Amino acid sequence: MEQYQEEKETECQLQVTPLMQIEQADKKRIPRILLVDDDSAALSALSHTFRLRMHDIEVDTSISALDALALITIKEYDAVISDIKMPDMDGMQLLSALHKTMPEMPVLLITGHGEHKLAMQALREGAYDYTLKPIDRDFLVASVRRALQTRQLSRLVQEKQQALEQYAHSLQSLVEQRTRELIIIMNDAKDRMLTMAAHELTTPLTSLKGLLQSAHCRLKQGAIDKAMRDMETMETSVNHLGILMQNLRDAIHIQTRQFILQRSPYDLIKLCQDVLDEFTMAGIVTQCDSPQHESLEVDIDSCRIRQALFNLLSNACKYSLKGSPITVTLQQCENEVSLAVSDCGAGISPEHLSHICEQFYRFPHSNLQEGDATGLGLGLYITRAIAEQHGGRMEVQSCPEEGSTFSIMLPILTNEIKVSHKPITDTSLWQIMWMVKVMKSDYLFS
Template sequence: MAIALDWREKSKSQHFVQFYETDTFLLDSLSEYIGTGLKVGDGCIVLATKPHRESLEERLKGDGLEGAVVGDQYVSSDAGITLSRFMVDGSPDPARFTEVVRSMIAQVGKGRRHVRIFGELVALLCADGNGAAAICLEELWNDLGKTHSFSLFCAYPMHGFGGEVYEAEFTKICQQHSRVVPAESYSALASPDDRLRAITLLQQKASSLEAEIAERKRAEEEQYRLAAIVESSYDAIVSKTLDGMIISWNSAAERMFGYTAQEAIGQHITLIIPPELHHEEEEIIQKLRQGIRTQHYETVRRRKDGTNVDVSLSISPIKDSAGNITGAAKIARDITERLEIERRKDEFISMASHELKTPVTSIKGFTQLLRRRFQQRDDQESAHFLARMDMQLNKLTQLIRDLLDVSKMQAGQLAYREEPFELDVLVQETIENVQGTTQTHRLILEKLESVRVFGDRDRLGQVLINLLTNAIKYSPQADKVLVQVVAEGAQAVVRVQDFGVGIAEAYQAKIFERFYQISDPEMKAYSGLGIGLYIASEIIKRHEGRIRVESRKGTGSTFSFGLSLLEDTSAMV
C-alpha cells in the first residue's frame, strides 16, 4: 500500500520526489497520481523509460482510462530521448530545456485547470553517474515552476544511492523538492506507532553505520599510510601465500631483483631463489604452517638477469581476521656493499696481524733478554719494569693471535687437531693456569665429573681461558668464580659462573657476534674488541656444540657449553 497521499491535491505540492525499491511500488504511486489527474481533467505528461511507460498505460487502460490515454489530455515521451533534446556537453541547457518542456505543458494544458508531470530524467542522469547534471536539472524544474503551473512527480530507485559517496548528492536532491516520499519499506507502514518504531530503528542503524564508516575510514587511512611506507621503503618487501605465490611486490623489490610487479605477482617465490637454495623456502613454508617464527638470516637471491645478490632476510607471518596464518611478508635488504666492506676489513685485519706478529715477537725476545741481563746485574727495578713490559707484550701477542684466528675463521682456514681427551682434566689445568694470573678471585671447581670428548684440546682450552678471564674481568666487586664440569645425558657440560655486572637481556643474543660491544655505558668501562666470545662460539660450533649465556644485570652471568660425550673411542684412534 502506497503512502497516504491525496493525489487530487497535488497542485498544492508542486514538486515532490518518490524513492522506491521495486517497480511495483513505483507504478502503484504513479498510476494513482496520473490516473487521478486524468479523472479530474488535468493534463498529464509522462517522461519515463519505455518499460515504465508501457506498464503505466496498461494499468490506466485497466482502470477504464483508455480514452484519456489516447487523447490530447495525455502525452508520453521516452526519458532518454527527451534528455537528448536539451543536454549539451553533459549538462542541461536552460533555454533548450524550457523550450522542450514548455511546449509539452502548452500541448496538454490548453483549456485545463492543471498539469501533472512525471519525470525520470534526473534518475537517468544519476544512473549514468552525472549527479551534478541531475541537481542542475532539478533546479531548472523549480525555476520553470515559478512561471508555469504544474506539479512534478520525480522518482529515484533507492539502489542508486547505496553508498556513503552519494550522501551529499542524496541530500541535495531532497532539498530540491517540496515533499519527499520515502520508499515502500517505510511508506507501507500504516500506523503512527509502526512508523515511530521504524524511525527509531533507522536512527540506530544510522548511528551504527556512522561509527562503522568512521572506523572504516581510520582503517583505510592506516592502510594507505602503511602502503605508502611499504612502497617508499628502501628495502624490498614481498608478500606471499603459504603456497609460495607472490601477492605483493614493492618498488624496492623491482629495483633489487629486476622484475616489475606485473611480472612477479602471481609467480612462485622461487622466481628469485637460486635452485641450490630452494630448500630454504620449503623449510620456511613448513615453519609458517606450524606457526614457528623464522629468525632473521643472511642468504643469496637471484636477479632477473641471472646474477646473485646478497641479502639480509626478515620474515613475518601474515594473519587473517581470525588469527590464522595465511602467508608471509619478507623484507630483503641488499648487503652486498656491507659484505664487501667486511671482506676488505678482514683482509686488512689479517694483513695487519701478520705484519705485527713478527716485530712483536722480536720486541718480546729483546725484552726477555734485557730482563735477564738486569737481573744478572742485580738491577731489580729495571728488571721489574721489563717484566711488566713483557706482560703487556703477552696481551698484545694474544690479541694478535685472536685477530689472526678471526681472519682464519672468516676464510674457513682455522686448523683443528681433533683427538679424544679428558675434558675434566683440561678444565682443571686451565683453572690452575688462570688462577696464577689473578690475586683478586678464587676459581672454585664446584663439580667435577670425569667426561671424555673428541675435539681440539688447545682450541677448547682457548675457550675456557676466555670464559674464565671474562668472569674475572667483569666481576670486579666479587672474589670468586664457580666452575662445573658435569655429564648431562649425552653431553659434557662446562659452566662458568661469575657474580659481576651481568648482561641485560637485550644484549644476550648479540654478544657472540664478531666485534660486537655492548653499548651500555657501564660496560664501556671494560676494554676489549668484542672478538673473544665470537672466537669461543665459533670453536664450539666447529665441535658441533652450542655456547649459551644466562644472566641478569647486576647479579652476574653463567656461560656454558656442551659437547658430545665420547664413550667408544676405538673408532677415533
C-alpha cells in the first residue's frame, strides 16, 4: 500500500508540477525592455515615456549597440528598441547580432522620417516592427506591448516544451524502472511456477511408474483382480495429470488474453446436477438431497462454468472432514444468478482471504485433510477469471473454524432466462439447493 501511494504521488508530481511551476513563475516575472540610442536626451525622453505609460515593465537604457550586447549577456530582456543610425555599430548590425544568438528576441527599430526603404529592409532581416521619427509615442507603446505579448507567449511555449521533454524523460525513466521490476517479478513467478509444476507433476508420475510395475508383476502372477485395482488407481493419477496440465494451459491463456468463451444457452440446473453426479460416481461425495429438476437456460460457456463448479467443489472437499456436509445453491435474484458452494471446513483466516484468488497461491498445509494433494494453486484463480469473462465476479465469505462459501455471480437479462416444468410464480427471487456429504477428497486437486 505504501509503495502504491508513493507511486501515485510521483505520478501526480510528474503530471502537474513542471507546467504549474512555469505558469506561476511566468505570472510573477516582470517584463524588461532595453532602449538603445546614442542621443542621451532622446534616450531619457523615451525612457520617461515608457515608465509613465507602462507601469508593469522595467526599463533599462544603453547609449551604444556594443553596450547593449554586453547588458544582454547579464540580464534577460523581453524586447529591444533601438535607433538605426548610431556610430561604431548601428541598429541593423545590432539586429543581426541579436538574431544570431537570440532569434526569438523582438527587436523594434527607430528610423528617420522618409527612410521607408531602410525600414522595409529591417523587417526583411527580422525586425519585429519599426517606427519613424518624429516618434508617435502611442503607436510605439502599442507596438512594444504587442512585442512583449509575443515574447511572453514564445517563452511560455519554449518553457512548456522543455517541461514536457523533462516530463517525458521522467516517464521514460519510470517506465524503464517499472519494466525492470516487472521482469524480476515475472521471472520469479515463472521460476516458482516451474518449481511447483515439477514438484506436483512428480507425484502422479511416480505413482504411475510404481503402479505399472506392480500391475506388471501381478499380471505375471495371475492376480488379475489386484492388477485391475492398480489400473483404476493409475486412471486416478492420469486424471491428476490432466487437471494439472489443463490448469497450466488456462493460466497461460488468461495471462496472454487468449481465454475465450464459447457461449450458448445451457441449463444451469442440469449442469449442477451433472457435476454432482460425477462427484458421486467417483465416490467423493454422497448426495443427501436431489431437488426436482427444472430447467434454467442461461447464455454461458457450459464447459467453463462446469470447470468453475468443479474447482469450487474440489476445494470444499479438500478442506472438509469426511462426513461433513457441503451445500450447492443456485439462486436467481433480479438480474443475477448466484452459484454458491458452502462447506463446514476450517475456514480461511483474514490474512489469507485476500490472497486466495492469486495465481499459484495455496492455503497453508495445516488446513488440508490428511492425504490430500496441494495442487498448483490455480483453481480459484481460473474460477475467478471464468466468472469475470462472463461479466460477473467471484465472492468469498469465510470464518475460521466455521467454513467458507464461494459464490460465482453471473449477470443475466430477464429475457435470457427460460424456466420450464415446475412453474415459478416470482422469477425475481428463487433458489435450488443440493446437499452432499464428503466421502473422500484425495483424488482431486487444482
